[in-house]
Amino acid sequence: MATTLEIIRGISQAAANAYDGAHMEEYSADGKARKIGLKREEGNPITDKRVMDGFGVSFHGDMLKINYHAEVQLKEVYKGGFESEVESMINEISNFLKREYRDITGDSLTLTADGDVEVMVQNTSRVRTWCQAHRFYKIGVLSEVEGVKAPSEDRMDVQFRNFLDQGGFAGERPENDSRKAE
Numbered sequence: 001m002a003t004t005l006e007i008i009r010g011i012s013q014a015a016a017n018a019y020d021g022a023h024m025e026e027y028s029a030d031g032k033a034r035k036i037g038l039k040r041e042e043g044n045p046i047t048d049k050r051v052m053d054g055f056g057v058s059f060h061g062d063m064l065k066i067n068y069h070a071e072v073q074l075k076e077v078y079k080g081g082f083e084s085e086v087e088s089m090i091n092e093i094s095n096f097l098k099r100e101y102r103d104i105t106g107d108s109l110t111l112t113a114d115g116d117v118e119v120m121v122q123n124t125s126r127v128r129t130w131c132q133a134h135r136f137y138k139i140g141v142l143s144e145v146e147g148v149k150a151p152s153e154d155r156m157d158v159q160f161r162n163f164l165d166q167g168g169f170a171g172e173r174p175e176n177d178s179r180k181a182e
Contacts, residue, residue, distance in 0.1 A: 014100035015057045055093050061148035064137045071130050086133045087117045110140025
């Protein structure tokens with residue numbers, strides 16, 4: 001069984017293999033084309049008009065957060081079904097990470113969706129609009145890692161707590177303080 005560090009490194013390498021241009025054999029370092037499902041994969045990246053979209057991953061305890069961002073047009077947002085399109089895009093990214101993780105490590109990766117997709121659309125003008133979305137996934141093979149939302153306990157030393165209780169901004173100053181308010 002892989003350690004936590006090896007699992008995180010494998011997922012990070014899988015996400016790194018999704019650089020722009022990896023979908024074409026001639027632009028890939030190892031000659032292997034990697035289809036992720038992003039909009040930027042349509043056409044030639046050198047000669048065609050570029051579509052701006054991409055993703056990133058971050059780790060939160062035993063959870064993986066997939067962040068997706070794209071430049072979209074307002075007519076795409078208002079035509080309906082935009083949120084489901086973004087959700088399917090994040091699911092395709094999740095499937096890509098699973099496939100690429102298996103190719104890199106030889107082990108399988110289990111990602112279970114935790115909650116709904118959070119989508120935020122913002123515009124800078126009447127023409128430019130972008131979308132930012134994320135979804136959390138539970139990493140199935142991480143068992144010894146505590147969740148981020150676990151309750152914390154007060155572990156402050158008693159002497160330090162007493163020191164903090166002596167001072168403060170309550171308005172009272174010691175007798176020998178020259179800044180004492182009169």
